[in-house]
Amino acid sequence: MFIYIIKRLLWVIPTILAVLFLLFSLTYLLPGDPADIILGPRATDEMAENLRERLGLNRPWYQGYFSYIRDVMRGDLGVSVFRSRPVFNVVMEVLPYTLALTFAGMGLAVINGILIGLLAANYQNTWFDKFLTLISFITASTPTYIASVLIIVIFSVNLNLLPSIGLGEGGLLNSLYYLIGPAVALSIGWTGYIGRLTRSSMLETLESDFIQTEKSFGLPRNYIIYKYALKKAIKPIIAVIGLGVGRLLGGAVFVEVIFTRPGLGRLIVDSIFERDLPLVRGGVLVAALLFVFANLLADISYAYFDPRIKQE
Amino acid sequence: MFNSQRLFRFKKKISRVINIMKHDYRTYVGGVIILAIFISAIFAPWLAPHNPYSTDVVNRLQGPSLNNPLGTDSVGRDILSRLIYAARPAIYVAVGGLSISVFFGLILGLSAAYLGGIIDKLILFLFDFIRAFPPLILILVLLAIIGPSLISVIIILGITIIPRYGRVVRAETLSEKEEDYVESARSLGASNFRVVYKHIFPNIFASVLVLGGMDMASMIMWEAGLSFLGLGLQPPLSSWGVMLQESYQYIQTAPLMIVWPALAIMLTMLGFSLFAESLRVALNPKTSQEDRY
Numbered sequence: 001m002f003i004y005i006i007k008r009l010l011w012v013i014p015t016i017l018a019v020l021f022l023l024f025s026l027t028y029l030l031p032g033d034p035a036d037i038i039l040g041p042r043a044t045d046e047m048a049e050n051l052r053e054r055l056g057l058n059r060p061w062y063q064g065y066f067s068y069i070r071d072v073m074r075g076d077l078g079v080s081v082f083r084s085r086p087v088f089n090v091v092m093e094v095l096p097y098t099l100a101l102t103f104a105g106m107g108l109a110v111i112n113g114i115l116i117g118l119l120a121a122n123y124q125n126t127w128f129d130k131f132l133t134l135i136s137f138i139t140a141s142t143p144t145y146i147a148s149v150l151i152i153v154i155f156s157v158n159l160n161l162l163p164s165i166g167l168g169e170g171g172l173l174n175s176l177y178y179l180i181g182p183a184v185a186l187s188i189g190w191t192g193y194i195g196r197l198t199r200s201s202m203l204e205t206l207e208s209d210f211i212q213t214e215k216s217f218g219l220p221r222n223y224i225i226y227k228y229a230l231k232k233a234i235k236p237i238i239a240v241i242g243l244g245v246g247r248l249l250g251g252a253v254f255v256e257v258i259f260t261r262p263g264l265g266r267l268i269v270d271s272i273f274e275r276d277l278p279l280v281r282g283g284v285l286v287a288a289l290l291f292v293f294a295n296l297l298a299d300i301s302y303a304y305f306d307p308r309i310k311q312e
Numbered sequence: 313m314f315n316s317q318r319l320f321r322f323k324k325k326i327s328r329v330i331n332i333m334k335h336d337y338r339t340y341v342g343g344v345i346i347l348a349i350f351i352s353a354i355f356a357p358w359l360a361p362h363n364p365y366s367t368d369v370v371n372r373l374q375g376p377s378l379n380n381p382l383g384t385d386s387v388g389r390d391i392l393s394r395l396i397y398a399a400r401p402a403i404y405v406a407v408g409g410l411s412i413s414v415f416f417g418l419i420l421g422l423s424a425a426y427l428g429g430i431i432d433k434l435i436l437f438l439f440d441f442i443r444a445f446p447p448l449i450l451i452l453v454l455l456a457i458i459g460p461s462l463i464s465v466i467i468i469l470g471i472t473i474i475p476r477y478g479r480v481v482r483a484e485t486l487s488e489k490e491e492d493y494v495e496s497a498r499s500l501g502a503s504n505f506r507v508v509y510k511h512i513f514p515n516i517f518a519s520v521l522v523l524g525g526m527d528m529a530s531m532i533m534w535e536a537g538l539s540f541l542g543l544g545l546q547p548p549l550s551s552w553g554v555m556l557q558e559s560y561q562y563i564q565t566a567p568l569m570i571v572w573p574a575l576a577i578m579l580t581m582l583g584f585s586l587f588a589e590s591l592r593v594a595l596n597p598k599t600s601q602e603d604r605y
Contacts, residue, residue, distance in 0.1 A: 014437070015440060015441070015444045018437075018444065019444055019445065022453075026453070026457070137585070137586070137589075138582060140585070141529065141581040141582050142578055143533045143537060143578075143581065144537075145536075145556070146577055149556065149560070149563070149574050150571070150574060152563060153571060157563065157564055157567045158567065164563075164564075246446065247446075249446050250447055250449060251448075253449070253452075253541075254540075257541060265448075265449075268449060268452060269541055269543075272452060272456045272543070280453070280456065284445075284449055284453055287445075287449050288444065288445050288449065290446075291444070291445065291446040292444055295443075295444075
């Protein structure tokens with residue numbers, strides 16, 4: 001276990017270096033000369049040449065790559081072209097909103113998913129089970145942006161219950177109120193997934209030998225379910241939470257754009273449209289780091305809760 | 313004799329799968345939806361009541377009527393006709409993207425398993441590299457590099473899913489390679505190509521089929537999502553994502569307009585995942601013909 005974790009941790013280093021390499025090479029891959037894009041059409045050749053010198057575009061690429069890595073390690077992500085502010089500050093400003101949204105979405109998905117799965121397993125093979133299974137199937141195959149759009153149409157436009165735009169002014173309660181729609185939209189897909197996972201894991205556990213033994217002792221059914229079975233059946237669900245957080249970070253892009261909330265995803269989309277190269281790089285870097293970290297947690301928790309994986 | 317026996321077993325396996333699927337409602341619901349999408353993609357000009365691009369500004373943002381069963385959009389185009397025509401880019405993306413990822417996944421996975429050593433390590437690193445990015449963000453960055461269009465969406469979606477197939481192909485090839493019958497075929501002098509074609513392919517076929525069904529759905533989903541963000545297919549092309557994007561501006565005044573493409577995407581996803589699920593259950597050797605559900 002310990003060796004596995006060390007190996008997995010070491011694996012993070014080449015991954016991050018590769019991510020940095022792709023982001024670094026964006027300068028050369030994006031259409032158009034970066035200096036021209038930054039300075040606009042009225043710049044003289046001399047100005048462009050000065051800027052190229054300053055950005056390090058005249059150096060050989062590996063020198064540029066190493067100085068890029070050095071800058072990133074120092075927390076210097078460059079200056080946003082359109083906002084004229086350090087990229088680091090711009091990204092850190094919106095990051096909390098994305099994290100709050102992601103964790104709220106994941107929390108809802110876990111709670112609702114486990115509830116649906118337990119109910120379905122408890123009423124196995126009745127019409128109620130079939131109904132819940134169908135619900136989880138439909139929600140699991142609903143894209144985040146469809147869920148967002150339908151929530152706005154139903155709850156904001158028709159029923160006028162939830163706000164459809166922005167963060168909400170002042171006060172924690174109001175912010176939470178504005179978070180309901182986006183968080184539910186983000187959670188929909190994983191609710192269905194976790195529901196199906198819980199149902200099958202619970203059914204598998206209830207059939208396993210140790211539960212059969214408990215039954216033969218004559219312990220009450222509910223006692224067995226909540227005292228023994230749940231403890232074991234919940235492990236695969238905990239193991240996928242890390243994976244889910246990584247996935248939801250991607251889904252948050254749609255939610256942020258559709259509900260017009262500030263956040264990392266929307267920042268990246270906006271900066272791509274504005275051709276703001278430093279901001280694209282910085283935003284994608286932070287998103288990728290979060291994703292790498294979430295995957296790391298996912299793998300370690302998987303190995304912890306499902307020891308078979310270690311052999312691989 | 314060796315070969316005919318394997319062929320016999322393969323045929324038996326297929327008839328078993330079909331037998332299980334025949335009794336699963338998911339096969340029919342999913343199959344009907346997928347068929348409907350393919351039919352509307354192929355026969356769009358005959359099925360659509362109007363030209364999906366002809367505008368009629370006087371009758372813009374109309375509700376459902378006899379002439380326009382689902383109403384008209386912001387420039388008076390018939391929504392039903394646009395929905396039907398939009399099945400085409402969806403199918404292009406699903407089939408095109410899947411072909412790219414299966415093709416390169418096969419090549420890379422087989423090379424990794426067969427050549428081993430440093431090449432195996434390199435290919436695995438490439439897969440991990442692609443998977444290191446949040447999927448949507450990698451797609452966005454790549455689209456920013458080569459610019460949004462139907463072709464670039466197909467290529468990029470195909471590339472991002474290569475690792476899934478590559479890993480499956482590599483893992484199954486590695487385990488098949490150790491099997492006795494492959495060893496004996498090799499000792500009889502069968503070439504690598506023959507071993508792969510005759511023995512490895514039939515075995516990875518099942519996993520690729522199930523993954524493929526689900527990935528076709530997710531590629532249609534990504535295409536619509538990207539077009540919605542304005543980074544995929546571009547208006548005035550008829551695509552469900554473009555329709556979402558166009559009607560999003562009118563979500564407060566004409567909310568019904570955005571519901572139609574949303575439903576089309578949801579149904580598509582549901583159809584493909586139902587069919588893939590029934591296929592997965594049937595292909596699972598643990599499923600007996602008696603307990604089908």
